Amino acid sequence: MGSWTRMVVLLPFFTSTFCTPLINELEPGKDWPTRGSVKQPYNQTDDVQDPIEASTTTSELVNETPSSGKDELEDITIIARAAEGNAKVDYSGAQLWKVSTEKNGVRVILGRLKRRNLIATWAGNQTYVDVLIKPNAVANVTRVFSRENISYDIIIDDLQKRINEENPPLDENEIELQNRRGHRMTWKQYHRLQDIHEFLDYLATTYPKIVSVNTIGKSYEGRDLKVLRISNGNPSNKAIFIDGGIHAREWISPATVTFFINQIAENFAEESEDFKGIDWYFLPVVNPDGYEYTHLVDRLWRKNRKPAYAGRACFGTDLNRNFGYRWGGKGASSNPCSEIYRGSRAFSEPESRALSEFIKTSAANFxxxxxxxxxxxxxxxxxxxxxxxxxDHKDLDVVGKNIAEAIQKTGGSKYSVGSSSGLLYPASGGSDDWVKAQGVKYTFTVELSDTGRYGFILPTTNIEPVARESLAGLRILASYVSKL
Ligand SMILES: [Zn+2]
Known part of the structure; x- marks a missing residue:
């Protein structure tokens, strides 16, 4: 079924690309504009003006330490390993602690524990870090914290229990609905890649006038990188590119991006003129190998799945450290075992390369x-x-704050707005920096819910509320883009 569907989907794409303009008029949404030549890169000398006065030094944050010299071992975070033969990684007894970092020296101690492979860090800001404690290290780390007088709260006392409860099977009603719909995608469950891809193809088949799907490349393990486009075919449209799932374990991200796709494709006629006047491009799963790996082997895998080099035990590059603008700087590691390994060179990974080449060669007005x-x-x-x-950071700040306001009004979640290096910590090689450097004005990394109660293991009941409030933010962005 897979290849047949693909043929059906791609055939109109090829005909509209290579045949007469009449075909374009009949199915305007099918025409993906490409350019022969590559866009001029953003002027790199312009980008250092206007430095932010950093109120706090954030580069010391342990999970994003610069990769220099002996510090490189600091972020090796192998909390648990799957047994040979890809058995599932078991996190029984592992805990998540919210650790205050306001006391001097806490980050140094966390760095030490990390080097001893007793802990991993999940997320944090200037005042706290969420720390994952390895199952057999809980007693040891508790002792260290008590001796050093470090304050913390236990947020999750058995991580495996949370993982087991996170993504329950659908109930009978939902399964019946699923069977009637023509695709298996819901926003009541975190779905496997196949469900997501079949859903994209379903929309292209069902709404051929506005929806089309194109495979822009393959992952290291050969999975498709599928981009879905929604467009009314007006050649003067601005374009917005949205991706998700660069980091494998952040399941709420592909769930949210597919929610957007569903809402826009199913209700296109009712959308505002601003909204309809945009060509929407979606790549819901940038890292399909990692995504499947989190379903099958290790729920907390972050990187892609390319082996660093032959003979090394460590797999995977952090795709969000592999993009080619200021690659290899702060907050990225040269150690292949690190969670934030930058790769052997900029765009060394097929997934980041495909995404960047698509954006560079597209003639869409992103x-x-x-x-x-x-x-x-x-x-x-x-x-x-x-x-x-x-x-133009002031423009970005205004738009960001308006998006945050819309999110809060809709669903109640409070989002903080700022530059990523200023609000969190420096991290070089991110997709956002590279895209901004191509001259795309409104470039944002969105860190979805929550603020650390569940962290990456966000229960499925959160999918719809999170995605719905995010969609409200997207409508604000669309209104700004249409004003450009
Ligand atoms: Zn991420």
């Missing part, structure tokens, strides 16, 4: 780029590589 991650509830704009902001 005016905004949103990349969805979790967690923490942040709207972050460039730059990520260091404490600096682009010349």
């Amino acid at each position: 005016s905004a780029y949103l990349t969805y991650h979790s967690y923490g509830q942040y709207l972050l704009y460039p730059w990520g590589y260091d404490n600096a902001v682009p010349p």
Whole structure:
């Protein structure tokens, strides 16, 4: 069924691309504009003006330490390993602690524990870090914290229990609905990649006038990188690119991006003129190998699945450290075992390369780029590589704050807005920095819910509320883009 569907989907795409203009008029949404030549890159000398006065030094945050010299071992975070033969990684007894970092020296101690492979860090800001404690290290770390007088709260006392409860099977009513709909996608469950891809193809088949799907490349393990486009075919449209799932374990991200796709495709006629006047491009799963790996083997896997090099035990590059703008700077590691391994060179990974080549060679008038991650509830704009902001940072700040306001009005979640390096910590090689450097104005990394109660293991009942309030934010972005 897979290849047949693909043929049906792609056939109109090829005909509209290579045949007469009459075909374009009949199915305007099918025409994906490409350019022969590559866009001129953003002027790199312009980007260092207007540095932010960093109120706090954040580069010491342990999970994002610069990769220099002996510090490189600090972020090796192998909390548990699957037994040979890809048995599932078991997190029984592992705990999540919220650790206050306001006391001097706490980050140094966390760094030490991390080097001893007793803990991993999930997320945090200037005042706290969420720390995952390895199952057999709980007593040991408790002793260290008590001796050093470090305050913390136990947020999750058995991580495996949470993982087991996170994604329950659908009830009978939902399964019946699923069977009637023509695709298996719901927003009551975290779905496997196949359900997501079949859903995209379903929409292209069902709404051929506005929806089309194109495979822009393959992952390391050969999975499709599928982009869905929604467009009324007006050649003067601005375009917005949205992706999700760069980090494998952030399941709420592909769930949210597919929710957007569903809402826009199913209700296109009722959308505002602003909204309809945009060409929407979605890549819901940038890292399909990692995503499948989190379903099958290790729920907490973050990177892609390419082996660093032959003979090394460590797999995977952090795709969000592999993009080619200021690659290899702060907050990225040169150690292949690190969670934030930057790769052997910029765009060394097929997934980041395909995404960047698609954006570079598309003639779409990209005016905004949103990349969805979790967690923490942040709207972050460039730059990520260091404490600096682009010349138009005030515009980004205004739009970000308006998006945050719409989110809060709709669903109640409070998002913080700022530059990623200023609000969190420097991290170079991010997709947002690279896209901004291509001249795409409204570029944001969105860290979805929550703020650390469940972290990455967000129960499925949260999918719809999170996605719905995010969609309200997207409508605000669309209104700004249409004004450009
Ligand atoms: Zn992420």
